[in-house]
Amino acid sequence: MFFSNCSGAQSLSLSRLLKLSPTIAGVTLLSLGNGAPDVFSSLVSFMGGGTGEIGLNTVLGGASFVSCAVVGILSISMRKRRIRVHKADFVRDICFYLLVIVCLGVILIHKEIDVWAAMAFSSLYIAYVIVVYVSHKHRKKSEELSCNSSNESDLTVPILSSIEEEDLSAAEEGAAQGSSEVVEVKKCCSNLRSSVFFRTLIFILELPLYLPRRLTIPVVCEERWCKPYVVASVTLAPVLLSTLWNHQFGNFSFKTKLAIYIIGLIFGITFGIVAFLITEKSSPPKKCLFPWLAAGFVMSVTWSYLTAQELVGLLVSIGYISGVSPSILGLTVLAWGNSLGDLITNLTMALNGGAEGAQIAFSACYAGPIFNTLFGLGLSLVGSAWSKFPSPVLIQSDAYLLETVGFLVGGLLWALVVLPRRGMRLDGVLGGGLLVAYIGSMSLRLIQTLW
Numbered sequence: 001m002f003f004s005n006c007s008g009a010q011s012l013s014l015s016r017l018l019k020l021s022p023t024i025a026g027v028t029l030l031s032l033g034n035g036a037p038d039v040f041s042s043l044v045s046f047m048g049g050g051t052g053e054i055g056l057n058t059v060l061g062g063a064s065f066v067s068c069a070v071v072g073i074l075s076i077s078m079r080k081r082r083i084r085v086h087k088a089d090f091v092r093d094i095c096f097y098l099l100v101i102v103c104l105g106v107i108l109i110h111k112e113i114d115v116w117a118a119m120a121f122s123s124l125y126i127a128y129v130i131v132v133y134v135s136h137k138h139r140k141k142s143e144e145l146s147c148n149s150s151n152e153s154d155l156t157v158p159i160l161s162s163i164e165e166e167d168l169s170a171a172e173e174g175a176a177q178g179s180s181e182v183v184e185v186k187k188c189c190s191n192l193r194s195s196v197f198f199r200t201l202i203f204i205l206e207l208p209l210y211l212p213r214r215l216t217i218p219v220v221c222e223e224r225w226c227k228p229y230v231v232a233s234v235t236l237a238p239v240l241l242s243t244l245w246n247h248q249f250g251n252f253s254f255k256t257k258l259a260i261y262i263i264g265l266i267f268g269i270t271f272g273i274v275a276f277l278i279t280e281k282s283s284p285p286k287k288c289l290f291p292w293l294a295a296g297f298v299m300s301v302t303w304s305y306l307t308a309q310e311l312v313g314l315l316v317s318i319g320y321i322s323g324v325s326p327s328i329l330g331l332t333v334l335a336w337g338n339s340l341g342d343l344i345t346n347l348t349m350a351l352n353g354g355a356e357g358a359q360i361a362f363s364a365c366y367a368g369p370i371f372n373t374l375f376g377l378g379l380s381l382v383g384s385a386w387s388k389f390p391s392p393v394l395i396q397s398d399a400y401l402l403e404t405v406g407f408l409v410g411g412l413l414w415a416l417v418v419l420p421r422r423g424m425r426l427d428g429v430l431g432g433g434l435l436v437a438y439i440g441s442m443s444l445r446l447i448q449t450l451w
Contacts, residue, residue: 039304039372039375039376039379054326056327056330057328058330058331060401060405061330063408064335064408064411065438066339066365068407068434068441070347071362071365071430072434072435073435074361075426075428075430075431077351078351078358078426079428079431082425083355084423084426085362085424087420090424091416091420093370094366096128097369100124100374101408101409103121104373105402105409107381113381115386117385118384121378122378122379122381122382125371125375128374214233215236216237216303218233218296219296220285220292221284227276227279230275230279234274234295235269235272237295238268239264240302241302242261242265243261244302244306246260246261315329315333315334327401328445331404342368345364346361400445404441404445407438407441411433414434414437
């Protein structure tokens with residue numbers, strides 16, 4: 001979660017610079033930034049010489065947690081605010097997600113996949129982005145036509161177009177209540193952080209993770225601008241990349257490895273000199289921001305990959321020491337850790353953003369897992385199958401993984417049936433059913449593992 005927040009911020013800045021619409025940015029750069037831990041956990045599991053069990057369980061565990069537990073908590077938290085979500089977007093996302101899960105189930109049953117099937121599975125994400133873009137453009141055009149015909153500019157917000165006047169007032173009242181709640185929480189946190197002892201303790205605990213990241217990720221925002229840090233980051237980033245390259249491909253000769261280190265050092269020194277000469281001490285650069293933001297995004301994602309490597313290795317070690325299967329640790333501990341940011345971010349957005357914030361948070365609970373499954377797991381399957389080409393790669397999934405898929409499908413079908421029947425309102429019936437499905441799935445899996 002620590003590194004996904006950084007990569008998410010970098011991807012947000014990059015999407016703004018490229019002038020991407022919020023819809024397209026949300027399903028591309030922002031999804032990659034926020035979903036980087038799941039993506040790289042899967043990549044490390046498949047490409048690091050393992051069987052892929054941890055990667056499969058982490059992706060499916062995270063998908064189940066976000067689509068069932070997070071949506072359930074969000075729905076229960078919003079039950080008194082009578083907020084409706086957009087039906088067309090919901091049906092589109094959940095139907096596509098069901099298609100993805102069915103395809104994944106077929107792969108797990110078949111227990112092998114070649115490079116062409118892996119590419120086809122991963123390319124489904126391109127189809128999803130196209131579908132989202134087309135539906136967004138179509139809806140936007142329909143809203144413009146409707147607005148011009150009615151001349152009522154107050155009703156141009158799509159999420160509120162189908163809410164009756166009484167529901168609108170209730171939603172606004174709920175949003176105000178949520179805002180006051182968040183303000184109170186922020187005040188408490190502010191008072192706590194004002195303690196010198198607390199701030200010193202946090203600084204000491206964060207320093208081993210903060211300093212290496214700060215010295216290798218270029219940051220050009222106004223609030224965090226520091227010329228010495230920026231010069232150091234563009235100098236050390238190529239060195240870190242060359243070190244990572246040599247570590248990942250250890251079959252190089254000593255001379256080849258040395259040459260890669262020297263190339264990285266030359267690029268680093270060159271970038272450092274250029275950064276020192278063209279930047280000012282008082283403010284970040286205002287022009288030619290793309291190289292800076294692209295470099296920051298790449299290095300943020302690189303740190304997510306390094307973190308995923310250590311987490312997967314740690315889980316395997318803990319599994320051997322404790323006698324617990326690493327796959328169950330991936331399904332629970334690693335999946336919960338990677339998805340905790342989704343829970344906090346989406347819940348805060350829903351409570352503080354009113355009806356529109358609830359719509360965005362609700363949609364993110366399905367768009368994120370779709371990205372992690374198709375891009376993260378799909379890319380892992382492509383890389384693993386490519387290394388075995390032309391032979392197919394065997395997928396050694398554990399015996400209970402299909403049960404997780406079944407419970408996930410059950411949760412999605414519950415939402416698909418219940419939400420339209422209840423007028424697209426987020427309430428306790430939807431949330432309670434999803435939480436029961438998730439708790440039931442995890443309980444059954446833990447019982448099977450312990451016995």
